[in-house]
Amino acid sequence: MIRQLPIFALLLLASCGQQGGSDIRISNAWARPTIGQAPAAVYLTIENKGDGADRLTGAFTDHAAMAMVHQNEVVGGVARMRMAGEINLPAHDKIEMKPGGTHIMLEGLRAPLRTGDEFDLVLKFRGSEDQSITVNVLKPEGQ
Numbered sequence: 001m002i003r004q005l006p007i008f009a010l011l012l013l014a015s016c017g018q019q020g021g022s023d024i025r026i027s028n029a030w031a032r033p034t035i036g037q038a039p040a041a042v043y044l045t046i047e048n049k050g051d052g053a054d055r056l057t058g059a060f061t062d063h064a065a066m067a068m069v070h071q072n073e074v075v076g077g078v079a080r081m082r083m084a085g086e087i088n089l090p091a092h093d094k095i096e097m098k099p100g101g102t103h104i105m106l107e108g109l110r111a112p113l114r115t116g117d118e119f120d121l122v123l124k125f126r127g128s129e130d131q132s133i134t135v136n137v138l139k140p141e142g143q
C-alpha cells in the first residue's frame, strides 16, 4: 500500500498538467531612485496569457533584505500602505502596478538605487515557476 502512494501522487500531478495552465509574462519593471535608507517601490506589468488563473504569492531580490507586495489605500484622508497578500491573476488578464496603487516594496536595500541602475527581481507564483525580471531605475518625470 505504502509503495503505491508515490505512483498515485505522480498521477495526480500528471492530471493537473492537463488542465489549462497559466502563462505568465512580466514586463516594464521599474523603480524610482532612492535616498539613504529609504525603501524602494517597484512597479511592473504581469500578464497571464494562459487559460488558467494564477496568483502572485511574493517576491525576492538579492538587492534588498525584504520584498513585499503592497497596496496603497487612503484611510481618513491619509495615504497608507498595507500588505496586499496574494494577487489574483485571472486567465487572459493583465495587472499593471503603478505609482499610487499596488507595488513591490523593497526594504533594507543593499545600496540606494540610482538612476540608470538595474537589478534582478524574482516573482513567485502559486501555479507556475519563479520568474526573474530586470528592474530599471528611472528618474521620475519632470525631475
Ligand SMILES: [Cu+2]
Residues within 6 Å of the ligand: 041, 070, 071, 081, 103, 104, 105
Ligand atoms: Cu509599500
